[in-house]
Amino acid sequence: MAESKKEQAPNNGAGTRRRGDVLENAILQAAWDELETTGYNRLTMEAVAVRAQTNKTAVYRRWPNKAQLIIAALIKFAPKPSLEAADMGDLRTDVLTFLQGIFKPLQAIGAETIHGLMSEYPGKEHPMSKPLPPRSEDALFAAMKAIVGNAEKRGELQPDRLPERVISLPVDLLRYEMLTTHGSVSEDIVVQIVDELFLPLVKAVAQAE
Template sequence: MDQTQRRRGAALESALLDAAWDELLESGYARLTMEAVAARAQTGKQVLYRRWPNRAELVVAAMRHRTGSIVQDVPDTGSLRGDVLAVLQRMADRFAALGPDLIHGLLSEAPDVSPEITSRMSGVMLAIVLRAAERGEIPSAALPLSVLLAPTNLLRHQMLLTREALEPATLTTLVDDVFLPLAGAGAQATPTS
């Protein structure tokens, strides 16, 4: 590749993330190396390390590149219950698509991942409860962080304990029996059927 064809900026980043994703699918998380991704992308591993300090951060970026980000598209179904169920369903779908080996591999390297990655859901959940409070579904959006993140944290915990697809009933239970009562949602937020 000569200088006139050198990839830069967004084109380079996209190529790197595509290479990481392809290597991940081919090799699996446990055997994924920065060297293999760099070779697949036809670049040096220092190019990867300038953008992502370790493979866990690279894999998270590749996942977002490939599957999108919930943060960029917060559900708005018109109800607190529907919004939280939509978030949990997206998380469960991503778990099913990525597979337990990838999720467990990433979680085993959680200390290597920026805390921003796990805290992103607080912004999603805050946006949801702010809308719910404006609609009058809950008395206030000023929920303790532990309540705000209860459904997503409990779902992550469930994903850690299982290697199987999560049942829709699990998501419904997390929302109807745990989150809505903790958030102070009245009977209007729960299903009537």
């Protein structure tokens, strides 16, 4: 009798109403799925709610807008590059493997999403969780510094000769290419960046004899 109100429990027969982390994860998962199938621009809060089998209210209770929601979804579900600096014996190999390792993760997020986020994001008055952090806090930059540090320890480079701009050059250019190339970026861009730009530069500035 009292059960008649349930009208065929809408989910599985077990505990019906999700809460807290369970619901939060379901929403983030839905946002990530929606992002992959629909793309950032056409993604709507309502579609995310529907896919998560909940409603907009539950979404807005947690994230105030689309940008914040998607950032949270990226943090949780986007493929993360390995940030441990490979240490294989020479600088070229280390940088190449590192860049190749971040290539696919960057590509998985996609230019449309980045542009959308950076376009919509408040920026001012919002010093938290930006899509692209300043260089000093950038994990990819830190990884490159570690790689260069290893090469210095091995004696490949004279210490402290490389300006920050040189160290960040490969990651910056890779990101630039991802942002501005509609369609897919060929993976050999990584090799070009290393062999035509980074290594000649290193050689000119700081290579030990």
